[in-house]
Amino acid sequence: MANNNSVEEYLVYLKENANELRQLGKKWGMTEEEINSCVTEALSMTENKEELKKSPKNKARKCWSYFLFALKFQLAFCLLVFVLIAGIYITASYHEPTQRAVIKVIMPYSYEIMRLVRLAAVPLHGMFNISSLYNSECLIENPYFIQETPDCNICRSFKQAKGLNASTFNATKFTAYANTLKPVKLMKTIERNITYSDIRKMYLETQDRLVAEPHQFTSTVPSIQSLSQLFDEDHGEEIDAHENQHIDWHSTTVKASAGLRTLFPRPHYLPPETEVTLEKHVLIDGPNTTAYHLPVMNSSPLHLYTQGSGKRRLLVRPVEGCKEYCNSMLVFMDPGDALLYNRDMWRVYLSTSGDTTSVGYVIAIQI
Template identity: 30%
Template sequence: MLREELLQKYKKDVDNLRNSAKDLGLSNKELDIIFKKCFSDIKKSTNGSKQTKTKAQQLFRTVINIFLLFTLITIFIYILLNVHQPTSSIVLRNVQGLTYPTLKIVRFLSVPFLKMFPSLTDLYDETCLLENPYFYVADMECWPCEGVHAVLDLSEVDQSSFSSGSGTPFIVKIDLQPVTFKTLQHTYNENQEVFNVEARRIKSTNTSIHNLKDLFHSDMAHLANTTTHTSWRINKMVPARLIRKLFPRPSFISDRCGQSVERFIIIDGAKAEPYILPNTECSYIFVIQGSGERTIVLRPSMECSQNCRTVSVILKPSYVLWYNWWYWRPISLPTENSTGPSVSYINSYC
């Protein structure tokens, strides 16, 4: 609409208002007072919104300036402490004495939060709170996996004569009593108080399983031929000792190696869908098959994907699969014609 047309429409509307006012008995003077009052209110409203917008902009600019100033000061202090040795020595000498009192105050302040959210205490035993999914090692040597064409079976070799320090994966048959779902169920029933408090973390593809009680009070005969996959993570010493009685340390692992407290028990139905084995604290990993069978596909890590090839092995009961996490990323798949559930145990050492 053109400007002249808008003005004509505006004039026509004003004339209509004046005519309506005359019909109501209002004089021109009274009508002018009403018009002035309306224009005054509109002007105040417009100025108020502009002032509010201006104040918001000023506040935003102030916050940005404070953030930039804080960033510049932080960078300056960091460079000063890392480049200027005398300043670094003075700061460290004076700060070291404040470390313990500061941590004590932080702990004191955190007590109310821990009472409100007791599950936060589980973070005490975590070595890593957030894993970096983009972790990549540049120029990593891949010779330990370059010549691997199959997973070696070293069951007939004297276990004391070979070393597990390379990157070549292998399997070994050990003297192990079968660990079935009923075995785990019996161990849980005898130590419910320990497991429910110290090792309650569980993940399952079955929506009806939320905790250990749901898992071990379920009918495994019903779950045996399903796609249910359940992972039970243990990272505390007391429950780890109980589980270690079922899955003893393989003899080919030296006593001088530091075995990780973190371990996993994987319970799969016969038709459980493929999944990636969990990452562990240490790079040397062994998987003990307690009962049932699973097919393990060892894919080369991202760093070695161009140099190494994928290999696979069927992990049968009482067999141990050893591999190095630096070179291999395993996937567990259901074994063809398998009819029973699978129980696997995963641990690592450094």
């Protein structure tokens, strides 16, 4: 409305000052015909508004105005979210009931939230080391937690573990088998044997950091009850000679994971968006170690056991609620082989099948 009034006022001004405009045109060297044409066009009020709307300049202005509006809206939304989060944080810091309520709401999603934070921070690793900001996972087993029994119909038709060559196994196949919950043996996942000596060499290169970091260590050998006792001195001959021994190094730190990754690289068939959790187990067993079940990790249900050295038998059994409906499977593992399985459906028991020391490696994969 304001624009229409201003146009009408301007036209009235032009009519009142037409003579002055004619004189000004003559001074500029315009002919009488050119002056009349300009005055007629200015006073006609017959401009084509539709053409003005379709003009490139008008479209550019509209696009620019939409962009500015979207930008302002995003800034206002981000500011509102920031103020909301800051308000909740400050309130929870000083008001205990609010704090308990907030923790109760976000607790079921805490791992997923921190996983997104870690994935978002991956590009920063290329610029500087930020490992100290999230050095270890706090994993506490809940003795009162009972795992929900899965649908046993899933495993009724499984007769034996599928055997595939790791060189032809890709990210698409990994995702497919991970979703079917069927155990898969992947032959030659790693190309060389990983022995006690290899792990000890890695340990000696990062000794101070590994000993100081949080970890759990269990051993059936009375003289070896810590990581230092296992690796500070060479116990290779003793381990090879001790038939019934079992050692479990349970690591949950970034620094230990980085060292172990030099021995057990990230499998090439894992999709880029998957995460190998910090929780890992290194298992060192004597030639005739008593059978035991592989560790069950809470960080993720999808587990991957890799045979670093030695030959072993793995008995893959259904979980307690599905034993009557599903078959147990026997898998023979050679050095370099790996077994992919879901701990929600299966429990894996390890026993000997040779007269050499065994080195195993268990990781959890978040998909």
